[in-house]
Amino acid sequence: xxxxxxxDLHDGLGQRLLLIKNNVVKTKDEDTKKLVETxxxxxxxxxRNLHPFQLQELGITKAIEYTVNxxxxxxxxxxxSEIDNIxxxxxxxxxxxxxxxxxxxLSNIIKHADAEAGKVVxxxxxxxxxISIRDNGVxxxxxxxxxxxxxxxxxxxxxxxxxxxxxxxxxxxKNNGTLIEFHFPTA
Numbered sequence: 001x002x003x004x005x006x007x008d009l010h011d012g013l014g015q016r017l018l019l020i021k022n023n024v025v026k027t028k029d030e031d032t033k034k035l036v037e038t039x040x041x042x043x044x045x046x047x048r049n050l051h052p053f054q055l056q057e058l059g060i061t062k063a064i065e066y067t068v069n070x071x072x073x074x075x076x077x078x079x080x081s082e083i084d085n086i087x088x089x090x091x092x093x094x095x096x097x098x099x100x101x102x103x104x105x106l107s108n109i110i111k112h113a114d115a116e117a118g119k120v121v122x123x124x125x126x127x128x129x130x131i132s133i134r135d136n137g138v139x140x141x142x143x144x145x146x147x148x149x150x151x152x153x154x155x156x157x158x159x160x161x162x163x164x165x166x167x168x169x170x171x172x173x174k175n176n177g178t179l180i181e182f183h184f185p186t187a
Contacts, residue, residue: 017043052099059087060095061122064102068120071106077135078117079106084124089186090164097160098131098184104160105133105180108153113137113178124186131182139172 021036054063065083072079090098102120109118115137123130154170157180161168164184172178 052096052103055092055095055099060090060099061085061087063099064120064122067099067103067106071110075110077110077115079120080117081120081122083120083122086122086124086129089124089129090184094164097163098129101157101160101182102131102133104153104157109133109135109137109178113139115177127185127187129184129186131184132179134177134179136177139174139176139178141174142170142172 017036017040021033021040024033024036052063054066058066061083065081068079068081068083071077106118106120109115113135115135118133118135121130121132121134158168161182161184166182166184169181170178171181
């Protein structure tokens with residue numbers, strides 16, 4: 001159902017907004033053009049959030065690589081990666097949660113870390129997949145932030161990790177960056 005709604009938004013409403021944008025461009029109405037562009041971006045974001053197209057089209061490994069590359073190309077954050085192939089280990093539902101964990105962690109870096117660089121490492125072991133995401137940003141006092149875990153989006157990360165029977169470890173220090181590690185059993 002989520003996939004269908006996502007597709008309907010993208011293919012239906014998204015396409016109509018593009019047609020409106022093209023008509024507005026001809027009139028040279030910049031304010032309306034910006035409003036339509038914002039609406040298009042919002043529809044795309046909602047569509048992606050309902051069902052990440054990258055997973056279906058690329059698989060979990062390439063979807064993570066694609067996300068890292070998009071951030072590297074479209075933000076001021078320099079981000080590198082070492083990603084083992086983790087396709088066909090998890091169920092489709094588990095892959096969505098895993099992908100969302102990576103997305104949310106990277107989003108937190110962009111929004112909160114004021115970082116210049118980051119690194120994503122995905123390692124496949126016989127009975128475990130390990131994901132570590134590091135940045136060189138401002139960091140934070142985890143004991144303080146843990147009291148209000150919602151403020152950093154960490155609550156969602158904890159919940160998704162728990163759904164996958166995984167473990168999450170946060171290491172952060174003010175002015176010394178952040179490292180978040182996830183370990184997910186595969187057996």
